Amino acid sequence: MKPLPVIALTGSDGSGKSTLATSLVARLRTVAPVEQLYLGQSSGKIGDWIGTLPVIGPRFKAYLVRKSDKVHDQPGKPPGNVTALAIYLLSRWRAFKFRRLLAMARRGTLVVTDRFPQAEKPGFSIDGPQLAKTEGGNWWVRMLRQREHRLYEWMATHVPLLVIRLNVDVETAHARKPDHKIASLREKIAAIPHLHFNGAAILDLDGRDAADHVLESSMRAVTAALQVAGA
Structure with a gap:
């Protein structure tokens, strides 16, 4: 499959993805149609919105946070029916945004994404299927786990033109x-560092370097990738 016109930024929180994405879009807009898209599952933003609802909002947000943390901290224990459904719906929301990405690509727009879904390793924290971190459960949980995994496998078949991976140490x-x-x-x-994104071209950069240096290194790689794609 031909790579998508997508520059995907990956890395831990605090690696500088958001800063680089904004800077790349500003520079690239001078030469081509380009858009920026966040491809995380957005649980934090959704949780913040729920927290603003009157009366039940704060309690429901706290409930979801506890359930999400439980799945993360106790992956060997199957989630309950409601928790599994909430996780599956978050993955469906990510797939909805991914379809927006595909529509942009079909229009000839270059898309810079903050994060990119993968099916190699489980866990929302690294943009993989969250229910795959768990085992067992009743027929409902098992069904949602299988459907979520197929969803990520489908998204992962689409290869970005370039993955820019920002590496950083935990202290930074x-x-x-x-x-x-x-x-x-x-x-x-x-x-x-162990994700391959279905054979995509990957540029590894040090997220501790000065933002200007990271941007210039990224621009050189993006320019080269666009030239090869247009050849």
Whole structure:
């Protein structure tokens, strides 16, 4: 399959993805139609929105956070029916945004994404299927797990033109994102370098370098990738 006109930025929280995405889009808009798209599952933003609902909002948000943390901290234990459904719907939301990405690509738009779904390793924290981190469960949970995995397998068949992977150590990541759990950051930092994104071209950069240096290195790689794609 021909690579999508997509520049996918990956890396741990605190690696500089958002800063680089904004800068890349600003530079690329001078030479081509380009859009920026966030491809995370957006559970934090959805949780914040739920928290604003009157009366039940704060309690329901706290409930979802506890359930999400339980799945992350106890992956060997199958989730309950409601938790499994909530996780599956978050994956469906990610797939909805991915279809928006495909529509942009069909229009000839170059898309810069913050994160990109993969089916190699489970876990929302590294953009994989979350229910695949768990085992067992009743027929409902098993069905949702299978459907979620097929969803990620479908998304992963689409290869981005270039993956820019920002590598960073856990101390730097936590200094930039002090509200994140160190254990979670450490898990992401250990797993992300081993993702291959279905054979996509990958540029590894040091997220601790100056933002200008990271941007210039990225622009050179993007320019080269676009030239090869247009050849």
